[in-house]
Amino acid sequence: MEEKYLKDFVIALVVIFLIVLVWKDLNLYSKVNQIPQESKYKKLALGERLLQQIQEIETSIKDRKNFVFTVTKDPLEQNLIVKTMKDLELQWKEEVESMVRLETTIVPESGEKQAVISYKGKTNMYQIGDKFTKGTITDIRSGEISYSSNGNSKILKVQKLPDKPEVIRQSTKSKNKKNREYNW
Numbered sequence: 001m002e003e004k005y006l007k008d009f010v011i012a013l014v015v016i017f018l019i020v021l022v023w024k025d026l027n028l029y030s031k032v033n034q035i036p037q038e039s040k041y042k043k044l045a046l047g048e049r050l051l052q053q054i055q056e057i058e059t060s061i062k063d064r065k066n067f068v069f070t071v072t073k074d075p076l077e078q079n080l081i082v083k084t085m086k087d088l089e090l091q092w093k094e095e096v097e098s099m100v101r102l103e104t105t106i107v108p109e110s111g112e113k114q115a116v117i118s119y120k121g122k123t124n125m126y127q128i129g130d131k132f133t134k135g136t137i138t139d140i141r142s143g144e145i146s147y148s149s150n151g152n153s154k155i156l157k158v159q160k161l162p163d164k165p166e167v168i169r170q171s172t173k174s175k176n177k178k179n180r181e182y183n184w
Contacts, residue, residue: 089168097121100133101159105140113140117156 046054097120106114115126119133126145130137134156135149144157 085168088165092162092164092168096161099159099162100156101161102145102156104158105142105145107140107142115140115145 100117100119103116103118103123105116112127115137116123117126117132118124124132126132126137128137128140132147135147135154137145137147138153139146144155146153146155148154
């Protein structure tokens with residue numbers, strides 16, 4: 001007898017479950033039917049001009065993502081036209097390093113004559129017959145060397161470093177408490 005009540009109880013639960021499910025479905029259907037066909041935001045829709053501007057911005061962004069910078073400086077730096085003190089000092093150092101400069105000559109009374117030549121930030125000692133950037137050293141005299149390059153005989157004299165630009169010297173003087181002049 002107990003199984004009969006259990007069976008009736010399960011059937012009653014299924015019927016109640018179906019009634020609740022149908023009721024929820026009808027509520028949802030009525031809510032969907034209440035949505036208007038035209039939105040209340042229709043007046044705020046995009047115009048042709050605004051849509052075209054948005055598309056131009058999107059293509060610009062895509063182009064920028066694919067763009068490869070070929071400059072050596074930071075493209076995001078705002079003052080590329082105006083050179084900073086650091087830029088001026090780097091420019092001066094590059095100019096000095098690109099020079100082939102005879103720093104000194106060593107002419108002893110007895111022994112090997114030697115010359116000290118700087119190029120690309122490196123300083124090397126040379127003797128007669130050695131090859132350097134501009135040619136081959138043929139003679140070393142006090143304060144100058146003779147060298148041959150492509151069959152022509154030339155002379156290279158001792159050179160001091162070119163002076164730093166005035167702007168750089170003034171900025172370094174203001175940074176240092178003591179005014180010192182270095183021979184780089």
